[in-house]
Amino acid sequence: MGEKNNNNNNNNNDSNAVVMEQHKIELELRNHPIRGRGVFPKESIKRNTVVEISPVLLFSPDEYKAHGQYTVLDHYTYIWKEGQFALALGLGSMFNHASSPNVGYYRDFENNVIRYVTMRDIEPDEELCINYGSNLWFEDNAEEQAESDLDQQEFLGSFEI
Numbered sequence: 001m002g003e004k005n006n007n008n009n010n011n012n013n014d015s016n017a018v019v020m021e022q023h024k025i026e027l028e029l030r031n032h033p034i035r036g037r038g039v040f041p042k043e044s045i046k047r048n049t050v051v052e053i054s055p056v057l058l059f060s061p062d063e064y065k066a067h068g069q070y071t072v073l074d075h076y077t078y079i080w081k082e083g084q085f086a087l088a089l090g091l092g093s094m095f096n097h098a099s100s101p102n103v104g105y106y107r108d109f110e111n112n113v114i115r116y117v118t119m120r121d122i123e124p125d126e127e128l129c130i131n132y133g134s135n136l137w138f139e140d141n142a143e144e145q146a147e148s149d150l151d152q153q154e155f156l157g158s159f160e161i
């Protein structure tokens with residue numbers, strides 16, 4: 001994988017270390033009266049840029065069924081492999097929903113992280129949104145987003161990791 005850090009000059013003996021390349025981009029958390037907190041860039045961002053890599057906290061199917069689904073976690077978790085559920089730590093839990101999203105995400109099962117990547121060029125102050133799918137549990141209050149020229153499915157198919 002391109003993002004793996006094979007440089008051992010830094011007392012780093014972990015050849016599987018995940019490089020957090022996204023931290024070069026200036027992002028802000030801003031509060032919206034209806035959508036709550038959301039993620040905004042302070043600068044323009046080119047298409048296909050990694051804007052966030054979120055480590056995930058995994059819940060087993062039993063743990064989620066007995067506890068997680070009855071808590072606020074249910075609004076934040078992603079379906080993971082083998083029936084597990086994943087809470088994205090960091091900004092991964094802060095992306096709001098848009099039906100025409102400007103950010104796609106890739107579940108990296110090998111490294112237990114979710115990678116968020118821009119699907120088109122983005123202007124400063126344009127909210128970064130992902131698509132939660134069709135079963136929304138709230139009334140969609142997304143700003144009009146410019147149509148992406150790719151949908152999430154095509155995007156995932158074309159993204160090289």
Ligand SMILES: C[S@@+](CC[C@H](N)C(=O)[O-])C[C@H]1O[C@@H](n2cnc3c(N)ncnc32)[C@H](O)[C@@H]1O
Nearest residue numbers: 035036037075076093094095096097140141142
């Ligand atoms: C994963 S959280 C996103 C972060 C959240 N805004 C916060 O402040 O914690 C999902 C929640 O954000 C809100 N939300 C996300 N996208 C929205 C949208 N398009 N319209 C209205 N509310 C939205 C809903 O309350 C939803 O349960």
